[in-house]
Amino acid sequence: MKRVLLLLGSVLSFGLFVALIPYSSSQLQSSIASAPQPLAVDPVVLRGLQNQYKGLKKQLAQFTPHQHYILVDTARNHLYVKRSQEIVLDAIASTGSGVVLDKPGEGNTQWVFDTPRGEFTVQSKLTHPAWVKPDWAFIEEGLMVPKNPADRVEQGVLGDYALGFGKGYFIHGTLYTRLLGKNVTHGCIRLNDDDLKSVYQLARVGTPIMIF
Amino acid sequence: MLFMPLPIILSVVLLLSTPGWAAEGEAFSDLDMNDPAALQEASRVIEEELKLASRPQTYLLIDLASGAIQIKARGVDLHRLPIAAWTVTELPRLTGAFRLTARPPVIRRKIDPSATTEQEPISLSDMPTEYRLSFNPAMILEVESAAEQGTMGWIRMASKKVWKQLRVWKQHLAGAQSPGEAPTISLTLSSEQAQSLAWSTVNGMPVVIRRPSEP
Numbered sequence: 001m002k003r004v005l006l007l008l009g010s011v012l013s014f015g016l017f018v019a020l021i022p023y024s025s026s027q028l029q030s031s032i033a034s035a036p037q038p039l040a041v042d043p044v045v046l047r048g049l050q051n052q053y054k055g056l057k058k059q060l061a062q063f064t065p066h067q068h069y070i071l072v073d074t075a076r077n078h079l080y081v082k083r084s085q086e087i088v089l090d091a092i093a094s095t096g097s098g099v100v101l102d103k104p105g106e107g108n109t110q111w112v113f114d115t116p117r118g119e120f121t122v123q124s125k126l127t128h129p130a131w132v133k134p135d136w137a138f139i140e141e142g143l144m145v146p147k148n149p150a151d152r153v154e155q156g157v158l159g160d161y162a163l164g165f166g167k168g169y170f171i172h173g174t175l176y177t178r179l180l181g182k183n184v185t186h187g188c189i190r191l192n193d194d195d196l197k198s199v200y201q202l203a204r205v206g207t208p209i210m211i212f
Numbered sequence: 213m214l215f216m217p218l219p220i221i222l223s224v225v226l227l228l229s230t231p232g233w234a235a236e237g238e239a240f241s242d243l244d245m246n247d248p249a250a251l252q253e254a255s256r257v258i259e260e261e262l263k264l265a266s267r268p269q270t271y272l273l274i275d276l277a278s279g280a281i282q283i284k285a286r287g288v289d290l291h292r293l294p295i296a297a298w299t300v301t302e303l304p305r306l307t308g309a310f311r312l313t314a315r316p317p318v319i320r321r322k323i324d325p326s327a328t329t330e331q332e333p334i335s336l337s338d339m340p341t342e343y344r345l346s347f348n349p350a351m352i353l354e355v356e357s358a359a360e361q362g363t364m365g366w367i368r369m370a371s372k373k374v375w376k377q378l379r380v381w382k383q384h385l386a387g388a389q390s391p392g393e394a395p396t397i398s399l400t401l402s403s404e405q406a407q408s409l410a411w412s413t414v415n416g417m418p419v420v421i422r423r424p425s426e427p
Binding site for chain 1: 258336
């Protein structure tokens with residue numbers, strides 16, 4: 001019995017010892033034997049591989065936006081306008097709060113107030129935009145949804161400009177500048193007046209917006 | 213005079229063959245251009261990226277060779293998350309693109325229209341620091357946080373490492389090819405980077421893995 005316990009203890013101690021050796025990123029585990037193996041360096045083969053790599057790299061570069069593009073970091077609430085690797089504008093933004101609101105009378109369906117992630121394009125550029133309040137804007141305040149569409153329109157809350165990127169999402173201004181840098185919106189991207197004006201001037205319809 | 217148009221013609225040909233806006237792609241800065249295996253792997257990854265970059269979407273490149281996760285779109289590196297440490301099983305099977313089946317669960321707060329106070333928004337700190345992501349075709353990505361404080365944290369980390377090591381040994385004893393088991397990448401990230409990755413993932417997000425060419 002003692003021997004068994006001793007053996008078991010030894011195996012576990014060894015396992016613990018091996019497992020606790022700090023592993024670096026270059027240290028592979030079991031399957032390294034079948035990882036891509038270095039070939040004998042034949043200069044012709046090597047040159048062929050180098051050319052193939054360079055060619056593919058060039059092909060990939062052709063997908064890179066060649067004009068300005070907008071990059072939005074929703075975790076840190078920053079909006080950048082970039083051109084190639086250069087940052088043309090770095091603005092503090094407000095993005096989606098991530099909270100949810102039940103849709104009344106629609107079972108378990110909800111509105112999720114996230115800023116969508118992915119790639120979009122500027123679809124519209126508006127000056128002096130009016131906010132046409134959606135249903136959720138009334139419901140979250142405990143109000144009745146108006147039947148008259150004119151009762152949904154609110155002036156002066158979106159700033160001087162708005163850039164639409166689909167499904168009702170906009171980059172626009174805000175009255176609540178103290179909330180910039182926080183996740184407080186219903187999915188739109190808010191900027192201060194100066195940054196909004198710069199984005200409006202730099203972007204055109206078709207400018208890519210990459211959101212992560 | 214006869215040769216005057218030649219430089220102009222050459223310039224035009226060059227302009228047509230290499231568009232001015234086609235800047236050099238995001239290179240693998242660590243790539244050894246004299247290592248054939250590394251070149252092959254880098255080319256394979258770019259071939260996968262070419263398929264993904266042709267569509268309007270964000271995708272992940274888990275670059276085990278340079279130790280970073282890149283959030284990318286159109287071949288552009290949008291954000292980079294350093295990897296503190298990693299282990300992997302079934303390395304040869306980590307080719308092609310994998311699609312995330314579900315992002316990590318988030319506890320979302322619900323707006324109560326009758327309440328007078330506003331609901332607290334979700335922030336990065338609400339995201340998990342340890343989670344497991346499943347992909348299609350079968351692949352598992354285990355993410356854990358590097359910052360485990362105190363004795364209990366150390367014991368927890370140690371137990372996990374022992375368990376992982378035992379699994380690797382089991383797999384090794386069973387033979388390198390075990391088709392039933394999904395390839396697994398275990399990543400150790402800082403807490404913030406782990407949360408940042410969880411934040412940025414979306415359902416169906418494609419992932420490509422660049423494997424190291426040598427141990």
